[in-house]
Amino acid sequence: QVQLVESGGGLVQAGGSLRLSCAASGRTFGNFAMGWFRQVPGKEREFVAAISWSGLSTYYADSVKGRFTISRDGAKNTVYLQMNSLKPEDTAVYYCNADTSTSASRAGRADYWGQGTQVTVSS
DSSP, X not given: OOEEEEEOOEEEETTOOEEEXXXXXXXOGGGOEEEEEEEOTTSOOEEEEEEOXXXXXXXXXXXXXXTEEEXXXXXXXXXXXXXXXXXXXXXXXXXXXXXXXXXXXXXXXXXXXXXXXXXXXXX
């Protein structure tokens, strides 16, 4: 089992920045690809970013490319999502996931998910 706990969400003005964290525990962090998804009420959960287990490969949705950066710290068993130039349309609950397969993480078919953290961007 892997437990994932997100933090760092909050209220920010458009153009501002936030950094989300996802702390993992329970199994060897380095074996897992990690991803971030987001969801707004009434819509499906959508892919935001993912990072391979090695950290060498990263993937982004077109809507966040150039503004968001995903990274991981093996010593802290944590994955981060640095979000810059935030827009009101980035408002959502953000979830992190973990899977031994990078493709599964990116596709939203990951085995493990956190509980989510709310990000609200005001205009």
